Structure formats: C-alpha cells, structure tokens
Amino acid sequence: MHRVIGERDLSETPFSPDEARALFRDMVRARRFDERALALQRRGWMSGYPPYKGQEASQVGAAHAMAAEDWLFPTYRSNAMQIARDVPMSDILLFRRGRAEYDSGHDVPVFPQAVPIATQIPHAAGAGMAISHEEDDAAALCYFGDGATSEGDFHEGLNFAGVFDAPVVFFCENNNWAISLPRRKQTAAPSIAAKAEAYGFMGGQVDGNDPLAVREFVQSALATARDGEPVLVESLTYRQGAHTTSDDPSRYRGDEDDDLPEWRTADPLERYEEYLREQNVVTDEYVETIYEEADEELSEAVERAEAKEPADPDEIFESVYADMPKKLVDQREWLRSFTEEHDVQELEH
Template identity: 70%
Template sequence: MHRVIDEGDLASTSFDIEEARALLRDMVRARTFDDRALSLQRRGWMSGYPPFRGQEASQVGAAHAMGENDWLVPTYRSNAMQLARGVPPSDILRFRRGHPEYHSDHQIPIFPQAVPIATQTLHAVGIGMARNYRHGDDAHAVLCYLGDGATSEGDFHEALNFAGVFDAPVVFFCENNHWAISLPRNRQTAADSIAIKAEAYGFEGKQVDGNDPLAVRSSVESALETARAGSPILIESLTYRQGAHSTSDDPDRYRDDVDLPEWRTADPIERFGTYLREQDAIDDEFIPTVENEVRDEISDAVSTIEETETTDPSDVFDFVYADLTPRLREQRASIQSR
C-alpha cells in the first residue's frame, strides 16, 4: 500500500516540482469545473450531473500517469480524469446537455463515458485483446475506470476473468469512494478489500491512497507498465465521495457522520495544497489564479455551446425504439406541435 507522504520533502521523492504543481493545477481546475457544472445544473442548463468532489487526487493522479497512446475507458463519474487527460470542458458540458459525441477535434484515445455500471470493463478488455491481436507489442495499455459498486456486477467478473486468461493489457482502476449511491462499501462486499479480488483471476491487485495524487500517479504509472508488458492489474484507489451521488440524490437521507479514518476523507486539494505551500512549491496566489482562469474558460465554453447548439428536443425519441410505442408517439407529437 502506498502511504501518505506526510514527512520528508518533495525533493526526496521522484517528483519534480513542476509535475507536482501540474497535478495541483489540474485538481483545482477539475474542482472548479465540478462546482460550475453543479450550479449550471441547478439553473436547469443540463438535466443531471454526478459530482466528483473529493476524488480529484485519485483521478488527476491516474490521468497524469498515462502515456499518450494509452486508452482511457471512463464513466459518468470520471470527469476530473477526462479533463486532466485533455478532454475540453466544452465536450463534457455538451455531453451532459444530451449530445452523445465529443465534438472537438482532439485525438485522445478515449471511449464514451459509460453510464450502465461495469459494462465498460468488458469494452476495456476488448480493446486490450484487440491490441494483442493486432500488434502483439507493448505499444499501449488500457486504463479502465470503475466504481466500487461496479465490482458487484457480473460484467466485472467476466471482464477480469477474460483479462487474466487472455493477458489483456488493462489496468482496472477502481475508485473506491465508499458509496454506490446509498450503499456503503461494507455492504458492497464481505471481502477485506476490493484489490484482493484480482487474486481470483490470476493477477495482481493493490491499494493506493486515492487522496494523495503523488501516490496515485506513481502506483498507476507502474501498473500501466505491468499492463503494457502483458498482464492485467487491479488498483483500488481509496478515496471519498464528499457530495451527493448525483443531482437527483440527497445523501443526508442515508449518511450521517463519516466513520472512516481522517486520511481517507481528508480533502485532497486542501491536503496537497498545504503540502506544496510547506515545500515552497506554490504561493498563496496559485490556487485562486487557477480558479479564475478556469471560471473564464468555462464561461467561454458555456457561451459557445449556447450560441452553436442545434438540439431538437424531439431527438430524445429517436435512439431507443425502432418503432415508437403509441404513448411515445403522442408525446413526440405534443413536443413538435409547440
């Protein structure tokens, strides 16, 4: 298990100061995006949003470990990771406004966000197996994001089993944020950890302090090397979902005081920011400056989307049924007559 870096100084780690600053910058950028997305949802700009507050170190640390050619297989919760990987905020906002495709011309190897739980684990193994068939080399690995709740789905077990048997170069990056909507981690599995599950499929599983971006980055970097060399691996990143599951959820209904050690629930930005200030790696202006830049970036994205959007509300009827049911036909007609 990678421990929290709480003593010694940055110079004694393998991280240079610029990289440490870049990690903090991307964490602050992600949080500023998250806050803004929540307020946009509250004013009806998009129908729903799943916040990731508290999980920035875990996601940004993992994104920073990825090589240019590594595939990212994300979910609805991994927006911090996608931003840090280079997906423009405007693409994520557009997606949440109902546009299924990313529109920018960026060339990042990335799958669409999965919303059905754990289905993406099978897609990730498929990408990994395709790499083996096509190249048989160590060109790239696949990083597959999933939540703790996904580990109870059959797809998860099928994916890990196939990955083990077919040497799929996949890092299963399980972000254990301790909740699957209202279900706490201790009701998700009776196993001591999620990482231990990898053993049943014949490969390594490890835990990392998901609130420490340096630890996550280092852990994922070595996992990606393992995967590129032909062995899957499971990482359980221990973090905490500070907010609601989504904008349709009220966590006060199912959780009171947090019964977890402080290192697990500590705010990752406060913690890493304090650490970098103590190391004289940043000054007091660093975080507010990033926040202001990102607020401007998102305001521009929102204006551009509003100016260029061509959504027709009746599109929602087009992609589920080949033949609409009578009731849905009526609803579509009613929207079109407005």
C-alpha cells in the first residue's frame, strides 16, 4: 500500500509546498462544488446528481499526476477530476442539465462522462493504441469504479491494452460500493490490483485518501505507461454519501463498513489539512482565502449555467445513428408531444 501521510514529511516527497497547496486548493474547489451541486439538485435545478464526497483526495491526486496533453476518460462520479483538470465548473453543471456539448469550448483533453458502466475502458485502450500509433507523447488515464471491474468491457479493455502495449493507466477508484453491492461481493479476488497480473502488466494499491500518495503513485504509473506498459491502479477510498440523489444508503449499508480502517472512511480533506498544518505549509488565513475563492468561482459558474437555455430534449436522439431507426423516430415524436402538453420545468419541480 503506497502512502505518504503519517509516513513521510513533505520535504521527503518529490513535491514542493506550492504543489502540496495546489492539491489542497483543488480538493476544496471539488468539495464546495459537490456540496453546491447537491443543494441545487434538491431545489430541482437538475434531475439527479451522483456525489463524490470522500473521494476528493483520490481524484485530485490522480488529476495532478497527469500531463497537460494526457487524455482523461471520466465517469459520472469523477467530477473532482474534471475540476482539477480545469474543466470549467459551469460546463459540468450544464452537462447535468442535459447539455452534451461543453459550453465554454475548453480544450482540456477529456472525453464525455461515461454513464454506462465500463464502456469507457475499451475506448481508453483504443485511444492508447492510437497514441502509440501516432508516436505521440501523451498517455490516457481511464477512471472507473470497483463495480466496473465485473463488466466484460473491463476484461476486453485491459486485455487489448496489455497485448498492444497501450500507454494507459487504468485508475480504479474503489469506494467500497457499487450502488448497494459491497466490494466484498464484487469479486473473490484478493484485490482489484491483483487482476493486472492476468493481463501481463503491473497493478498496485494506493491510499486513496492521501492526495500526495495518489499523485506520486499515478505519476509513476503514467511514466511506465508512456514507456509502453499499461498499469492498473487501485485507489482505496470510500463513498461517504449516497450513490446518487435517488438512492438511500441506509437501506443497505448496515454494519458492512465496520471493518474498514479509519483512514479510509475519515474525511480526506480534514486529514490533508491537518497534515499541511503540521508541515507548516498552510495558515488559517490561507485556508480561509481558498474557501472564499472556491465559493466565488462556484457562484459565477451557477450564474453562467443559469443564463443558458435549457437543453433541447430532441438532442437525446441525435449523434448515435446516421439514419435514425423508426423506433427512435417514434420515441422522439412521443417526447415532443409530451413536452408540448406538459410544462417540463414544472414537472422537474
């Protein structure tokens, strides 16, 4: 298990105080985004939201390990990664309001969020193969949850990457749950990282609630990937909230999490702040300013998103088939007449 907090001083890591503060800043931005998005969903601002509270260290650490030209393959859960990669918050909010296009026109190399579980894994393997073919310097980082490892796409993607030496880091964020299914029942394998051996490449576990450890571990995995060998990283963290705003975890959690170590279930943001204070790299004033700036950024993002027209429901049917099959044409007709008859904004509330 790779770890920094509790084992090394910051001066014994490759990271400067500025880099350590940058991780903290993005964790705060991500935390405030998550809290605001939950509140907005409760107001009917968007129909659903999948919170990532507790997973900020893992996601921000991995995002900071990436080079500017590296491709990110995200999911609905990994908004903290997009935020740390500087995808504008308003784009992420608008996506949750049904807009497929990135409104700001940003040029961060990031794919659209995958909602079907594990479908992004073969895409990332293919992107890695294309990168090798083009003799490009970039690598790909493919994010997914522990549940995704039971899908055929996981096997196919990792198998292709291994055979074709694709420069891909498969970043499995193990938050101990796939909706109501605990990790214990997901696989009989001793760890998810252990699965890498079957594909002929390296796998390892990192303390996913330690952003410095994640950054260091993923940075080294990306270097290995650039040298032509994929890596499977298992980042051990914990989903503190519900699966989505439609879920009630009290129905299934029970005492399942009782055996998890404290470092895993505790708040990674508080843990990291405490470490940075011990290392004398943040002050009260600094922390306060970071929170204020994050809140300002968020207010501007919400304002920008609110100023946009609502998404056109017709768009749901576009961009899949060149010639739309009759079944979809009929569904589109049905939706058009439904939205004409009903006030959709009203229905959302």
